[in-house]
Amino acid sequence: MTIFTGAGNARRRLLMAGALLATGVAHAQAPAARPIKLVVPFAAGGSTDAIARLVGQKLGEGLGQPVVVENRPGAAGAIASEQVAKAPGDGLTLLLATTSTHSILPVANPKLAYDAVADFAPVGLVARAPNVLVASPKSGAATMKDLVQLAKSKPGALSFASSGNGTITHLVAEAFNAAAGIQAVHIPYKTGVQALADVVSGQVDYQFDSIVWTLPQVRAGKIRGLAVTGIKRSALAPDLPTVAESGLAGFEGVTWFALVAPATTPRDVVARLNGELNKALQSTDVQDKLAAQGAEPAPGTPDDLARVMREDRVRWGKVARDAGVKFE
The missing domain is CATH 3.40.190.150 (Bordetella uptake gene, domain 1)
Structure with missing residues (x-):
């Protein structure tokens, strides 16, 4: 049996205090790992x-x-x-x-x-990331040029969807409309996925949105991919021309x-x-x-x-x- 002398007790108390202090520091540092x-x-x-x-x-x-x-x-x-x-x-x-x-x-x-x-x-x-211009097959537009011509033939009759009023997909479309000299009605949605569903069904004529969920629908033939908004073609869809290539020189909407x-x-x-x-x-x-x-x-x-x-x-x-x- 070990017997602690007065000096030993002092040392023991010092060691215990140090251990408690170390524990306190550990707890104090814990919030950093939250x-x-x-x-x-x-x-x-x-x-x-x-x-x-x-x-x-x-x-x-x-x-x-x-x-x-x-x-x-x-x-x-x-x-x-x-x-x-x-x-x-x-x-x-x-x-x-x-x-x-x-x-x-x-x-x-x-x-x-x-x-x-x-x-x-x-x-x-x-x-x-670039956005993609897609159109409903019911619109009759197979290319970006087709869409522009269609919109010009019926000013204000076409509609375009976005993922919300004031979002980048909305403003890219507004920039596109201005550059192409066309007028169309804006239909805002809460998400791009919801907007895309109505383009697929033909309730809305076209939209700009992420290539990720639009491309599968394009490949499935449910919508038509017309152009990408980057300065170069996307590696995910190298067959799609850029908006600039399709007639609006210098256009970019990333x-x-x-x-x-x-x-x-x-x-x-x-x-x-x-x-x-x-x-x-x-x-x-x-x-x-x-x-x-x-x-x-x-x-x-x-x-x-x-x-x-x-x-x-x-x-x-x-x-x-x-x-x-x-x-x-």
């Missing part, structure tokens, strides 16, 4: 959601923290954006921002409850996806997130899965993202104003 919430401004099942889940998983692996995706659709992405703008800047809440949330809505909606510049800290671009955090997020936290994001985007696995979504990785710095958002606010703001886009 899940990161990645808020997606559109419904589950779309390309934005798919990209968020892909990047979120890889980002979580790099950070050693789980990343949980939360879908908050509505108001063309404004609901989710407002939520993140008001969240604590602790690095535990991020937004998968898009062209719609941070370049279109800020200049087109005067009642927006968040400031796309002042309320957010740019983390980095994730990817860019959607970008990016990570942003609340404005109060410390710079070192933003830098860490950016570094892990860029590592994730360099992964062959991520690149292959982005390609399957028709997207290309776009690694860069927070300043690169800030510049893209600023330039697109100018471009799409003009399109929205010229088209008379109204928000309720």
Whole structure:
């Protein structure tokens, strides 16, 4: 049996105190391992959601923290954006921002409850993806030229769908209509998938949207793929010409996806997130899965993202104003 002397008891108490202190530090550090919430401004099942889940998983692996995706659709992405703008800047809440949330809505909606510049800290671009112009077989248009001629022969009679008023798919269509010199009625939906269903059925004549869920319908003969909006043809559909090739020189309507955090997020936290994001985007696995979504990785710095958002606010703001886009 060991007998503790007074000195031994002192040493024992010191060791126990040290152990308790170490336990306290461990508990204090535990919040850093809490899940990161990645808020997606559109419904589950779309390309934005798919990209968020892909990047979120890889980002979580790099950070050693789980990343949980939360879908908050509505108001063309404004609901989710407002939520993140008001969240604590602790690095535990991020937004998968898009062209719609941070370049279109800020200049087109005067009642927006968040400031796309002042309320957010740019983390980095994730990817860019072209949209695809598709038409209902019932429209009679087999090419983009056919669609333009049809619309010109019946001004205001054709309709086009989008994934919501003020979204990138809406503004790309408005830019297309203006460039082609045609008039058509806008029919907004909550998601691109819902919009596509009505194009397939012939209730709506055409739309611009993600190549991911439009291409299978094109291959199945349910809708007609007319053109892609990138500056080059998509590897997923090399047989589809670009809008520029089809007669509207210089036309481009690309959607970008990016990570942003609340404005109060410390710079070192933003830098860490950016570094892990860029590592994730360099992964062959991520690149292959982005390609399957028709997207290309776009690694860069927070300043690169800030510049893209600023330039697109100018471009799409003009399109929205010229088209008379109204928000309720």
